[in-house]
Amino acid sequence: MGRKRKIKPPASPKKLLQGAVKGSEYKKEAFIAYTILIVGYGLLQLGAGIGLIGHNLQGQFVPICVYVSLAISLNLVVGISGELSLGHAGFMAVGAFSGIIVARMLEAYISIDSVRLVISMIFGAIIAALAGLLIGIPILGLRGDYLAIVTLAFGEIVRNIMNVLYFGLDDSGLRFAFNRMIDLEDNSQRIITGAIGATGIQQTATFTAGLFLALFTLFIVLNIKNSKHGRAIMAVRDNRIAGESIGIDVKKYKLTAFVISAGLAGMAGALFAQNYSTLAPIKFNFNTSVLILVFVVLGGIGNIWGGMIAAALLTILPEALRQFADYRMLTYAIVLVIVMIVTYNPTIKTNMSMRIEKVTSRIKIKKKQTEKGVA
Amino acid sequence: MESVLKVDKINVYYGAIHAIKGISFEVNKGEIVTLIGANGAGKSTTLHTVSGLLRSKTGDIKFLGESIAKTPAHRIVARGISHVPEGRRIFQEMTVRENLEMGAYITKKERIKGNVEYVYEQFPRLKERRSQIAGTLSGGEQQMLAMGRALMSDPELLMLDEPSMGLAPILVDQIFEIISNLNKTGTTILLVEQNANMALSIADRAYVIETGKIMLSGTGKELAKSEEVKKAYLGG
Numbered sequence: 001m002g003r004k005r006k007i008k009p010p011a012s013p014k015k016l017l018q019g020a021v022k023g024s025e026y027k028k029e030a031f032i033a034y035t036i037l038i039v040g041y042g043l044l045q046l047g048a049g050i051g052l053i054g055h056n057l058q059g060q061f062v063p064i065c066v067y068v069s070l071a072i073s074l075n076l077v078v079g080i081s082g083e084l085s086l087g088h089a090g091f092m093a094v095g096a097f098s099g100i101i102v103a104r105m106l107e108a109y110i111s112i113d114s115v116r117l118v119i120s121m122i123f124g125a126i127i128a129a130l131a132g133l134l135i136g137i138p139i140l141g142l143r144g145d146y147l148a149i150v151t152l153a154f155g156e157i158v159r160n161i162m163n164v165l166y167f168g169l170d171d172s173g174l175r176f177a178f179n180r181m182i183d184l185e186d187n188s189q190r191i192i193t194g195a196i197g198a199t200g201i202q203q204t205a206t207f208t209a210g211l212f213l214a215l216f217t218l219f220i221v222l223n224i225k226n227s228k229h230g231r232a233i234m235a236v237r238d239n240r241i242a243g244e245s246i247g248i249d250v251k252k253y254k255l256t257a258f259v260i261s262a263g264l265a266g267m268a269g270a271l272f273a274q275n276y277s278t279l280a281p282i283k284f285n286f287n288t289s290v291l292i293l294v295f296v297v298l299g300g301i302g303n304i305w306g307g308m309i310a311a312a313l314l315t316i317l318p319e320a321l322r323q324f325a326d327y328r329m330l331t332y333a334i335v336l337v338i339v340m341i342v343t344y345n346p347t348i349k350t351n352m353s354m355r356i357e358k359v360t361s362r363i364k365i366k367k368k369q370t371e372k373g374v375a
Numbered sequence: 376m377e378s379v380l381k382v383d384k385i386n387v388y389y390g391a392i393h394a395i396k397g398i399s400f401e402v403n404k405g406e407i408v409t410l411i412g413a414n415g416a417g418k419s420t421t422l423h424t425v426s427g428l429l430r431s432k433t434g435d436i437k438f439l440g441e442s443i444a445k446t447p448a449h450r451i452v453a454r455g456i457s458h459v460p461e462g463r464r465i466f467q468e469m470t471v472r473e474n475l476e477m478g479a480y481i482t483k484k485e486r487i488k489g490n491v492e493y494v495y496e497q498f499p500r501l502k503e504r505r506s507q508i509a510g511t512l513s514g515g516e517q518q519m520l521a522m523g524r525a526l527m528s529d530p531e532l533l534m535l536d537e538p539s540m541g542l543a544p545i546l547v548d549q550i551f552e553i554i555s556n557l558n559k560t561g562t563t564i565l566l567v568e569q570n571a572n573m574a575l576s577i578a579d580r581a582y583v584i585e586t587g588k589i590m591l592s593g594t595g596k597e598l599a600k601s602e603e604v605k606k607a608y609l610g611g
Contacts, residue, residue, distance in 0.1 A: 231477070232480065235466055235469075235477050235480075238466050238467060238468060238469075239464050239465070239466055239467075241428070241460050241464055242460060242464040242465065242466060242521075242524075244428060244448045244449065245426065245428075245448075245452070245457070245458040245459070245460050245464075245525070246452060246457075246477055246478050246480050246481075246524060246525070246527075246528065247448075247449045247452030247453055247480050247481040247528060248449055248480055249447070249449040250449075
């Protein structure tokens with residue numbers, strides 16, 4: 001029996017796309033996210049310029065950008081791909097230490113700080129992405145809690161390897177050793193010394209570099225989210241069996257998201273490292289992974305700009321709470337609990353969204369009126 | 376008649392449990408073939424094995440003459456087998472139209488529009504609801520959507536897993552009428568059902584599965600009259 005389907009002539013691809021993509025929603029999300037980044041950058045720069053923001057908080061500018069980027073890149077795995085990863089700090093560490101090594105090696109050849117910084121960030125991203133690929137291939141067959149536990153273990157493994165890794169640079173080039181000090185020749189410098197970590201780092205990270213990191217991360221993640229691949233990833237997240245049954249290669253897409261997320265975390269790690277003169281592996285422990293996850297959850301899983309705001313606020317908060325002295329971390333925890341309860345309270349949520357709608361509709365009406373007035 | 380699907384002595388295990396014990400059956404072009412049986416007989420497992428979500432330890436599955444026993448699930452869809460999984464499994468957060476477009480994931484762009492029209496023709500209700508969020512559809516509509524989505528990839532063989540599950544009798548009638556219609560327009564159908572009465576009434580041929588083995592086979596009419604089937608599934 002033959003197939004007798006009446007097929008009308010195809011519409012132009014442009015028309016098809018308009019039907020397929022929630023174009024306006026995507027644009028709205030992108031607009032909000034980019035605006036937050038640029039306005040936030042402007043406000044903080046302004047505050048620092050007129051002396052409103054103290055020295056302590058200014059020291060947090062680069063970390064804020066780094067954590068914002070990390071929140072965006074983790075959202076690719078947790079929000080868009082729907083897998084719980086507890087090892088984001090591990091990828092950050094891989095990027096940080098490989099970035100430092102490259103930056104140190106390039107010191108003799110490239111004198112411009114920013115060029116060195118960019119190269120080291122790219123290198124950090126590549127190494128972290130490779131680490132993501134290496135761990136992603138065997139574990140992405142796992143689901144849910146099991147994946148979370150393996151990524152947790154990965155983060156700890158990275159930190160523990162860093163604890164016993166020694167890197168040095170001398171006349172004969174880069175040298176490294178495992179679990180012992182290196183005997184270095186003349187003109188030597190130690191780059192990484194086990195648990196003490198990296199020392200003598202050139203502090204080349206700047207707030208502007210941080211802004212570009214965050215913009216780049218945002219650009220990549222938003223583009224993935226709004227691509228055919230992104231929709232495939234989200235379809236699998238919503239319903240794995242349905243996704244498989246319509247022909248999506250689940251493993252490939254999960255792996256792509258995981259590797260890109262790892263690479264972006266490595267890039268952020270490389271920038272983070274070059275904000276300090278010394279950096280110990282302990283900085284990249286389980287707490288840091290959880291902290292990044294807290295940003296994502298607090299901002300709303302899958303909500304990219306929400307995670308960005310959460311990251312910025314929670315990085316500033318401990319500094320702002322310095323006046324509480326000994327009770328600083330206690331206050332921090334209490335604030336966190338209150339924020340969680342309030343933001344997920346349906347009554348408050350609907351109330352807030354209604355208010356916001358009122359305000360925006362008023363603005364729209366005013367706009368129309370002024371437009372008419374001009375005409 | 377040209378054979379579309381030929382399943383040859385497959386054995387499927389869930390860990391230590393031997394779920395499918397050497398099942399063989401065949402689906403010819405243009406037929407409606409149904410697998411009926413009680414809960415846990417292995418009907419869904421068989422479908423999952425054909426679509427590549429599960430693997431058979433031994434035996435072979437041939438689709439249009441080529442073995443697909445080792446082909447990954449996403450490639451099997453591209454070959455022309457569409458699986459409508461049990462319990463509907465639509466993308467709840469997407470609109471009806473977007474669900475259909477996800478179904479066209481591997482379809483050539485220029486065919487998408489035509490296929491959407493074809494699905495709307497078969498399921499006029501979906502056209503009415505095209506911009507509604509799929510999770511808000513009724514059970515029957517969700518089943519129609521899942522079937523429509525499967526049709527988007529131009530399948531040679533459509534596998535339906537319990538399309539009548541949880542639907543009111545009138546909707547069941549409707550769904551089966553649609554299945555009949557789809558078959559008339561040229562889609563070969565492999566149907567898994569608990570509702571043996573309905574399934575046998577539209578099927579060209581049927582197989583009765585019991586605890587992982589095929590117990591009976593024959594045309595739909597033959598089996599509907601068979602005393603054994605009546606006793607076991609049709610209530611006397």
